[in-house]
Every structure is written in structure tokens, then in C-alpha cells.
Amino acid sequence: MGGDGKVFTLSEVSQHSSAKDCWIVIDGKVYDVTKFLDDHPGGDEVILTSTGKDATDDFEDVGHSSTAKAMLDEYYVGDIDTATVPVKAKFVPPTSTKAVATQDKSSDFVIKLLQFLVPLLILGLAFGIRYYTKTKAPSS
Numbered sequence: 001m002g003g004d005g006k007v008f009t010l011s012e013v014s015q016h017s018s019a020k021d022c023w024i025v026i027d028g029k030v031y032d033v034t035k036f037l038d039d040h041p042g043g044d045e046v047i048l049t050s051t052g053k054d055a056t057d058d059f060e061d062v063g064h065s066s067t068a069k070a071m072l073d074e075y076y077v078g079d080i081d082t083a084t085v086p087v088k089a090k091f092v093p094p095t096s097t098k099a100v101a102t103q104d105k106s107s108d109f110v111i112k113l114l115q116f117l118v119p120l121l122i123l124g125l126a127f128g129i130r131y132y133t134k135t136k137a138p139s140s
């Protein structure tokens with residue numbers, strides 16, 4: 001089946017969400033899988049739950065074989081108007097980058113301070129011991 005360059009909106013595609021008339025969207029393309037529903041090895045239910053939305057992730061997550069991917073062409077009816085498909089939410093790390101940056105800066109400062117203070121402390125201790133042992137030592 002050829003697409004004839006047709007472009008559908010997501011709401012148009014959503015009108016074909018039943019077992020008797022079933023369209024799905026995968027990778028920006030619209031497929032009329034009505035005739036395939038009964039033959040689908042994964043059953044018709046899974047395909048029906050993937051209607052009315054971008055089913056690319058559903059299709060990819062299953063790990064369909066190249067044979068399955070090649071079968072898609074047969075059901076191609078047109079393209080989706082991508083402007084009508086909601087953009088997927090992007091992953092946002094739980095802590096803001098600003099907080100992480102400040103945390104990094106303060107621990108950096110503590111490390112630098114310790115790098116400066118610890119040798120001084122050791123030097124001071126060495127001088128202290130030297131002074132103490134020198135004054136206590138019996139004079140010859």
C-alpha cells in the first residue's frame with residue numbers, strides 16, 4: 001500500500017483506534033494495520049493500546065526483528081504531521097546543576113585548604129618536637 005505523500009494529524013490518526021479500523025504511528029509514518037491485527041504474533045491488544053499516539057517506543061522496546069520492520073512497508077498509508085505529536089518529556093536530573101556546581105566548589109575549597117594546612121601542621125609539629133627534645137636533652 002502506498003502513502004501517496006499523504007500527511008495526517010495525530011487527531012486524524014486517533015480516529016482509527018479500533019480493531020475494525022486501526023492505524024499506528026511509528027518513526028513519523030502512519031500504518032493501517034487493521035488487516036494485520038489478527039496475524040500479529042504479539043496479539044491485537046498490544047497494537048490497539050499503541051494507537052492515538054507515537055508508537056515508536058512501544059514498537060522499538062519489544063525488540064522487533066528486521067523481518068517485523070520490513071513488514072511495516074506493506075501497511076504504510078502516509079506520514080504524520082510531527083507538529084501535532086506532543087514532544088516527549090526530556091529527562092531532568094533530580095538535583096539542579098547549580099546545586100551540584102556549588103557543592104563541587106565548596107568541597108574543592110576544603111581540599112585546597114587542607115592541602116595547604118596539613119604540610120604546615122606537620123612542619124609545625126616537627127619543629128615543636130625538635131625544640132622540646134633539644135631543651136630537655138642533657139648538655140654535654
Ligand code: HEM
Pocket residue numbers: 024031033036040041042043046047050055058059062063064065066067068069071072075
Ligand atoms: C505494524 C506494526 C507491527 C508489526 C509489523 C509487528 C510485527 C511483529 C512480528 C513479526 C513479531 C514476531 C517477532 C519478531 O519477528 O520480532 C512481533 C512480536 C511482538 N510484537 Fe509486534 N508488530 C507491530 C507492532 C507492534 C506494536 C505497536 C506493539 C506494541 C507494544 C507490538 C508488540 C509485540 C510483542 C509484545 C511481540 C512479542 C510476541 C511474543 O514473543 O510473544 N508489536 N511483532
